[in-house]
Amino acid sequence: MNTLIQVSFALVTALIVGSAMMSVTVRNIIHAALWLIACFFGVGALYLLLEAEFIAVAQVLIYVGAISILILFAIMLTRQLETGRYMVTGWRLWVTSVICVTLFAAVLIPTLLSHRWNLPAPPAAGGSEQLIGPAELGRDVVFTYLLQFQVVGVLLTMALIGAIVIAFEERARRRRILTLAEEHTLQQLSTTRQAAPTPESEQPPAPSTTDRE
């Protein structure tokens, strides 16, 4: 069983590292996002290899299923941005990479050297290993880590309210786009009711959609 686990571990890490490298080196921003999704998926597989089923499934559900979709939507809605405009080339590239690597190493190497790895002892052979399931996780969240849980909840709620406020502001400024059926009704209305000519206005006032929601 051990060889199998090691082989799968090697494959999964190769996937994670490779896709992470690709996602930062590839030119096309959508391709970068897709490689990032592959990386998320690999991390999920790694959790599964650690027998943390619930975390693995949650990783796939949240990162692959939701966050990546959000990233893709965000990229597609802001597609006017030119790709490759901020590329650094020539000697600047070398200077930048040296500075970046030095800074990264300055943080990473002392951490790696001084950190005491809190590795659990391998379970005794034959003894049944108690794995933490979703029920225990939930209990820990509501009892042991209640404060952290609530802080995260408040943060997410604030983000949600902020998103709604921004969306409403956008909506009030947006000009109404009519569907075909509405245009038809509009025509009918204007032909049936020969209203008195009002002063010509180029931009009809945007109907306020906020107050009736």
Next chain:
Amino acid sequence: MYDILNSVINMTFGWGWPSWLISLVSHILVATILFLIAPLQMLFLTYYERRAIARMQDRIGPNRVGPEGLFQPVADGVKMFTKEDIVPTAADRWVHLIAPCVVVAPTMLMFAVVPWGPGMVPVDLNAGLLFFFAVSSISAVGLMMAGWASNNKFALLGAMRAVAQMVSYEIPAILSLLAIVMLTGTLSIVELIDAQAGLFIRSVDLPGVPDLGLGWFVFTPVGFLACVCFFIAALAEGERTPFDIPEAESEIVAGYMTEYSGMKFGLFYLAQYLLNFLLCAITATIFFGGWQGPGVGWLFSQAITPTNLDGHWIFNLLAGVLGVSYFLAKTYAIFFVMIWIRGAYPRLRVDQLMEFGWKFLIPLAMVNIFSAAIWLGLTRWGAPEGLALLEGWTPFMRWATAFVVTLGLNLASYIMVGRIYAATQAARSRAELEDLRDLALSSR
């Protein structure tokens, strides 16, 4: 599978293979069987749907190829294979190529946790139910890839619609399942089925009920509302007709698969029907007891299982056949309801779709979670949880109270939410008409 292979290889032949090899071989075998079954299901479902919808529309449907047109799907498959594969010049070749695989692979993975009969589950994951929905959400990425890589406006529109619909209808689906998970206290699909033995009521709540395998969740008020919410959300996730906005052929050609032809289009088609089959199967499993039915429990108790080693193998076979036939009958019946809805309802508009999901289904699912909590408290809790009042009641009394209270709550909330929803819809259309009138006045 592991046990069978182990006994055959190491006991009978005495080859002494290591356990990892046996488990690898057994998993590969199970995966192969599933990959053989899945396309067959798809072939059958397309034929079934075309015949049924034809009956509803007073037509005959495919009836030329083979007896009663049974080989029509095979002919269609051959046609798909022999068609030319066209990739648009402006398309992103690699993403265009990978997208169908990203859509099909999750549906195949979802088969891993679906139990077909007693003891016949490919993998019994602890978080099987969550796995099912997590994996199903991956295909949204594939749809997005397909829509973007085709470099076609209709494809991109279709992909955006599909993803928006999938993401927003995942929420009511999971919320309605949460009520069931609360009742059983498990995320494992196998244990969910085990909790549905008994007779029209849940035997876990009431002792001394004969095991006829009819204790389906759909017979309880909580389960019924959850079932309705889940089924509607499943229709939206499988892009079935009232919610087939992403591929509305009268608006945006074929949505995200506009630029696909040949077998790549076939793969999308396969993924869609497999997803529909799986959604029907999971509905049958969670709310209609899966393989549970009269007789299966008794047969399986006589069979060879890890807890009962001196059973007879014939009972394994009988229980398996009966369980699988119950399961498939329920799944096809639910698929028939899907076809029926397709024959009966027109397509929704995008804004109607979103409003229905967010303003009607999600509130109902939330109320249902509350009802599930009441059910749980009334049937299981006692003095330690602070409900000492219930200690003296008989189990039947507790069960009946829970039934009546949750039924009342669910009915009242359904009527209330429905009224509010109808009122907002009416107000909205009135306001839209007034806006139009204002526009007409100002543009004159």
